[in-house]
Amino acid sequence: MTIRTDGLTVALFATCINDVMFPGTPRAVVELLERLGCRVEFPMEQTCCGQMFTNTGYFDAAVPNVRNYVKAFSGYEYVVGPSGSCVGAVRHQHPMLADHAKDAGLAAEVDRVVARTYDLSEFLVDVLGITDVGAYFPHRVTYHPTCHSVRVAKVGDRPYQLLSKVKGIDLVALPDADQCCGFGGTFSVKNPDVSVAMAADKARHVMATGAEYLVTGDNACLMNIGGILHRQNSGVKPIHLAEILARTEGGER
Amino acid sequence: MTADAQRRTPAPPAGTYLGMPKFQKNAKPALANEQLRKNLRHATGTIRAKRVARVSEVPEWEELRRAGEAIKNRTLRHLDTYLVQLEESLVRAGATVHWARDAAEANRIVVGLVQAKGVDEVVKVKSMATQEIELNEALEEAGIAAWETDLAELIVQLGHDRPSHILVPAIHRNRSEVREIFLREMKRYGTAAPEDITDDPAELAGAARRHLREKFLRARVAVSGANFAIAETGTLVVVESEGNGRMCLTLPETLISVVGIEKVLPTTADLEVYLRLLPRSSTGERMNPYTSMWTGVTPGDGPQEVHVVLVDNGRTNALADPLGRPALRCIRCSACLNICPVYERVGGHAYGSVYPGPIGAVLNPQLRGISHEIDQSLPYASTLCGACFDVCPVRIPIPDMLVHLRKEVADHKKGTPRVEPTAMALAGWVLSDRRHFELAQRAAGLAARVLPHTTHLGPMPWPASPWTRARDLPMPPPESFRSWWRKNREEGR
Numbered sequence: 001m002t003i004r005t006d007g008l009t010v011a012l013f014a015t016c017i018n019d020v021m022f023p024g025t026p027r028a029v030v031e032l033l034e035r036l037g038c039r040v041e042f043p044m045e046q047t048c049c050g051q052m053f054t055n056t057g058y059f060d061a062a063v064p065n066v067r068n069y070v071k072a073f074s075g076y077e078y079v080v081g082p083s084g085s086c087v088g089a090v091r092h093q094h095p096m097l098a099d100h101a102k103d104a105g106l107a108a109e110v111d112r113v114v115a116r117t118y119d120l121s122e123f124l125v126d127v128l129g130i131t132d133v134g135a136y137f138p139h140r141v142t143y144h145p146t147c148h149s150v151r152v153a154k155v156g157d158r159p160y161q162l163l164s165k166v167k168g169i170d171l172v173a174l175p176d177a178d179q180c181c182g183f184g185g186t187f188s189v190k191n192p193d194v195s196v197a198m199a200a201d202k203a204r205h206v207m208a209t210g211a212e213y214l215v216t217g218d219n220a221c222l223m224n225i226g227g228i229l230h231r232q233n234s235g236v237k238p239i240h241l242a243e244i245l246a247r248t249e250g251g252e253r
Numbered sequence: 254m255t256a257d258a259q260r261r262t263p264a265p266p267a268g269t270y271l272g273m274p275k276f277q278k279n280a281k282p283a284l285a286n287e288q289l290r291k292n293l294r295h296a297t298g299t300i301r302a303k304r305v306a307r308v309s310e311v312p313e314w315e316e317l318r319r320a321g322e323a324i325k326n327r328t329l330r331h332l333d334t335y336l337v338q339l340e341e342s343l344v345r346a347g348a349t350v351h352w353a354r355d356a357a358e359a360n361r362i363v364v365g366l367v368q369a370k371g372v373d374e375v376v377k378v379k380s381m382a383t384q385e386i387e388l389n390e391a392l393e394e395a396g397i398a399a400w401e402t403d404l405a406e407l408i409v410q411l412g413h414d415r416p417s418h419i420l421v422p423a424i425h426r427n428r429s430e431v432r433e434i435f436l437r438e439m440k441r442y443g444t445a446a447p448e449d450i451t452d453d454p455a456e457l458a459g460a461a462r463r464h465l466r467e468k469f470l471r472a473r474v475a476v477s478g479a480n481f482a483i484a485e486t487g488t489l490v491v492v493e494s495e496g497n498g499r500m501c502l503t504l505p506e507t508l509i510s511v512v513g514i515e516k517v518l519p520t521t522a523d524l525e526v527y528l529r530l531l532p533r534s535s536t537g538e539r540m541n542p543y544t545s546m547w548t549g550v551t552p553g554d555g556p557q558e559v560h561v562v563l564v565d566n567g568r569t570n571a572l573a574d575p576l577g578r579p580a581l582r583c584i585r586c587s588a589c590l591n592i593c594p595v596y597e598r599v600g601g602h603a604y605g606s607v608y609p610g611p612i613g614a615v616l617n618p619q620l621r622g623i624s625h626e627i628d629q630s631l632p633y634a635s636t637l638c639g640a641c642f643d644v645c646p647v648r649i650p651i652p653d654m655l656v657h658l659r660k661e662v663a664d665h666k667k668g669t670p671r672v673e674p675t676a677m678a679l680a681g682w683v684l685s686d687r688r689h690f691e692l693a694q695r696a697a698g699l700a701a702r703v704l705p706h707t708t709h710l711g712p713m714p715w716p717a718s719p720w721t722r723a724r725d726l727p728m729p730p731p732e733s734f735r736s737w738w739r740k741n742r743e744e745g746r
Contacts, residue, residue: 014734016684020697021727023734030742042738048684053677055637055656057663061681068687093656151639180594184636191277191634192719193284197598198636199724227724230709 008127009039011073013081013090013117015219016048022219028246029082029120035248036128045072051089054097056186063101066094070109078127079117082242084149085218087119092152119149120242121158121217131161136249138168141239142211144202144225146218147180159217159241166244175205183224195224203228206236217241261374261398262389263413263438270605271621275630279603289425293600296424300591303537304644311533320526322648325582328519329572335484335517336563342487346549348559359511359564360391363476366509366560367397372473375509378491378498379403380478381419381585382511382564384607385620388476399476400442400468402497404461411438417601417609420535420587425600428452439464465497475501475556479512480584481527482561485520488548489561492531492541502545508556514563515572515581527584530646535586567620576657577619582647583612589641589651595634604631611641615654623658623665632658672716694736697729704728 010033014026030040050065069090073079081087091114098107124130143163149155163171182188182198189195202225206214214229214236216222226238273279283289308314328335340350353359367375375392377383377399389399389410401410408423409416412434416422423431435446435457444467446460477498481490489510491498502508518524532541550559571577590596590610601609605627606617614631623629632655641651666674683693709725710717720726 016690019690019734020694021729023730023732023737026734027737030738040742042735042742044735045687047687047690050684053681055659056673056677057632057656057659057661058674058677058681059660061677061685064681064685068685147636147638147640151643178640180636180638180640182594182636184638187633187636189719191280191595192722193277194280194595194598194634195636196723197284198594223727224724227720227726230725230727231711231723 007037007039008078009041009076010078010080010123011076012040012042013046013069013073013079013086014042015081015083015086017220017223018082021223022240025082025219025240025242028240028242029080032133032242032246033080035246036124036130036133038128041076043072043076049086049089049093050097051086051093052185054089054093059097059100062093062097066097066101066110067106069094070106070113073113073117074109077116078123079113080120080123081117082120082240083218083220084119084121084146084153084155085220087117088148088152088154090114090117119153119155119217121149121155121162122153124245125158125161132165133162133245134167135165135245135247136167136251137244137247139212140170140172140210141213141215141244142172142174142206142209143177143241144174144181144206144214144216144221145177146216146221149217150178155217162241162245163215167249169244172209172211174209176201177205181221181225183221185220188224196228199224199228203232203234207232207234211236213237213239213244215239215241215244260393261396262393262400263410263442265390265413265415270607271625271627273605273627275626276603276605276634277630279605279627280599280634283599283603288427289600290598292425292427293597296421297591297597300421300537300587304534304588304591305537307533307537307539310539311529317526317530318646318648321530321584321646322582324518324523324526325647328517329515329578329581332514332517332572335519336514338484339482339487339517340563342484343549343561344487346487348487348549348561351560351562353562353564353566355566356386356564359386359562359566360388362562363388363509363511364391364395364397366507367392367474368395370474370507372397374398374400374468374472375474375476376400376402376468376472376501376505377406378475378477378501379406379422379493380476380511381607382478382513383476384416385513386511386564386566388511400465400472402465402469402501403493404458404495404497407461407465408434411435411442415602416607418587418590419585419608419610419612420590422601425602428454428457431457435460435464443467469497469500469504472501472505474507474509475505477501477508477510479510479516480531481524482512482517483519483521483524484517486548488521488546490524491543491545492528493543493545494536494538494541496543499543499545502547503555505556507558507560508547509560509562511562511564514565514568515583531584531586534584534588534644534646567622570622571616571619574619576654577615579649579654580612580616580619582649583616584647586646588644588646589649592640592644593635594638594640595636604634611635611651611655612649615649615651615658618658618661623662629662629665632662691735694733698731698733698736701729701731705731
């Protein structure tokens with residue numbers, strides 16, 4: 001790898017679900033960004049973006065998350081998270097929650113830090129200006145563009161740009177890719193029957209591609225579709241975009 | 254059966270919308286109905302594809318959407334002014350204007366007007382406002398038969414059914430079901446369907462045409478809604494596809510139009526925006542086949558007695574809430590229903606209203622309040638995927654409004670001993686501070702060490718059952734990210 005950035009310092013926003021359930025994803029982000037010449041820091045104050053509370057109607061419970069986020073990240077020029085949904089929630093909901101808390105000081109801080117928060121794919125393509133990150137992944141892969149990454153964080157086709165430059169990859173199109181997988185946060189347990197009906201359709205489309213891996217930029221959606229794929233012994237493995245981009249030829253993983 | 258025999262029109266299903274259980278319960282039988290899901294998947298898929306094709310032909314579509322949003326916003330901000338102007342224009346044009354605060358008042362007015370004409374039947378143009386106030390049943394109770402003349406509304410009415418879609422109310426029926434309904438019911442209420450009728454759409458449409466023709470020619474009173482009402486001129490506009498509307502609006506002597514107060518537009522010129530947005534968004538057509546416009550009474554031409562009933566029925570409640578107000582921009586195109594992955598799998602009946610789908614999930618709790626179980630559940634009948642906003646021709650921010658309404662519902666439930674507020678409070682404590690969060694992480698890591706060879710959890714009892722009934726749940730690994738970071742990055746620095 002010859003691409004080097006000029007030593008940008010990046011604060012990693014791991015997200016709570018990745019921190020506990022999918023630590024391999026933020027580790028892959030660390031590995032990838034360090035390989036690209038960034039200095040990665042992990043501010044320990046961070047917890048969660050709060051969208052589980054916000055989207056279930058419990059705004060008061062979400063406000064401490066906004067304060068934590070500001071406390072953890074306000075000192076950084078670049079905050080990078082491997083989740084379109086959590087990054088989208090920070091950008092779209094934190095200003096609204098600061099207004100809800102009637103805290104003008106917090107609102108001003110939120111505006112500053114929100115403008116510096118990026119989804120991993122945005123940071124790579126827009127800030128570092130890289131689509132070929134030097135990854136190697138010799139497998140058949142299909143990509144599901146998660147709803148919040150597309151419609152809230154608005155990452156557009158950046159994940160495709162990154163995936164299409166991965167060496168050895170066989171990227172196959174997913175039918176009805178733009179349809180929601182049925183996760184929807186607490187929707188998955190408040191409306192489990194509808195959620196499962198949607199996830200089962202998504203899993204069916206995934207299996208129809210013959211892919212070995214299903215990739216997304218959001219582990220929550222991946223956990224939902226992956227839950228069906230695992231129950232049905234489909235053999236299709238869920239994987240986060242960061243973990244594909246972190247792999248290199250001759251790399252151990 | 255005796256009660257049914259005394260009726261003039263087919264009886265709808267028993268029960269009321271507001272008595273319906275919450276969305277989750279209503280969704281279960283719909284999800285289990287394979288035929289219904291097939292019908293819905295086919296129908297919504299077809300309309301979606303048509304909409305995309307027609308919308309992508311218009312390079313300035315986004316500007317049109319923004320214009321549609323801006324005109325409605327301005328009109329709603331000054332609704333009082335425009336409504337008075339509309340009334341003045343209507344009266345000047347020879348129409349009589351009635352104001353109705355709620356459904357009961359609107360129904361009373363219409364029943365009174367029909368009774369004053371001394372008739373016992375009316376023909377109807379498809380109208381969401383009259384569905385909303387349940388006018389047909391109010392007329393039936395007064396011994397007046399209200400005949401639906403839109404093909405899909407006719408299928409619903411003859412099928413003793415409820416509409417399940419705003420634009421295509423019989424979307425849940427396929428053509429062989431329609432054939433059975435026509436064959437069985439038409440002869441009980443008028444001209445029979447031919448005994449040898451097949452499920453060929455042209456034959457079915459022919460049977461409907463013959464069945465309706467005698468009603469069009471006989472009726473002396475028609476009831477319609479309106480897609481738009483122009484304040485400056487007092488012109489009402491009905492947009493339709495079948496010509497049944499044109500028949501109702503021109504043949505009878507008396508025309509009664511029931512119009513929600515949010516339908517007003519300031520000027521005729523404003524129509525140039527909405528008549529482009531509406532057909533492409535709803536039926537996926539460049540232009541709808543019939544657009545009827547009438548301004549009060551034209552002597553010697555068309556209805557000679559014209560009434561307009563302006564209905565509030567909860568609209569001023571929505572107007573009073575700045576975050577709920579955008580729902581009043583809705584032009585009833587149904588694009589949000591057709592794109593919605595939840596609607597596609599469940600259909601319209603689960604929403605407990607004539608307004609199903611994403612728009613229903615935000616409109617009903619505002620028009621009806623959140624005291625009923627069904628209205629409390631509707632804001633949660635969405636994954637917040639955002640597809641509805643993308644297709645909305647007047648840019649109603651449905652996902653944000655759903656979140657706002659969820660807050661209203663959560664506030665309403667506050668203090669009640671339920672599982673959800675307790676779980677949210679607990680999770681709120683865990684995630685409010687890194688020290689609490691790290692404590693919970695250690696507990697999760699411990700669980701993983703207790704079951705070292707388990708990567709996934711299969712079916713489990715409540716509270717995990719809603720997730721694990723059909724989906725496996727991955728186990729948290731023994732080491733969290735932050736504990737890895739501490740060991741591998743921080744200690745060296």
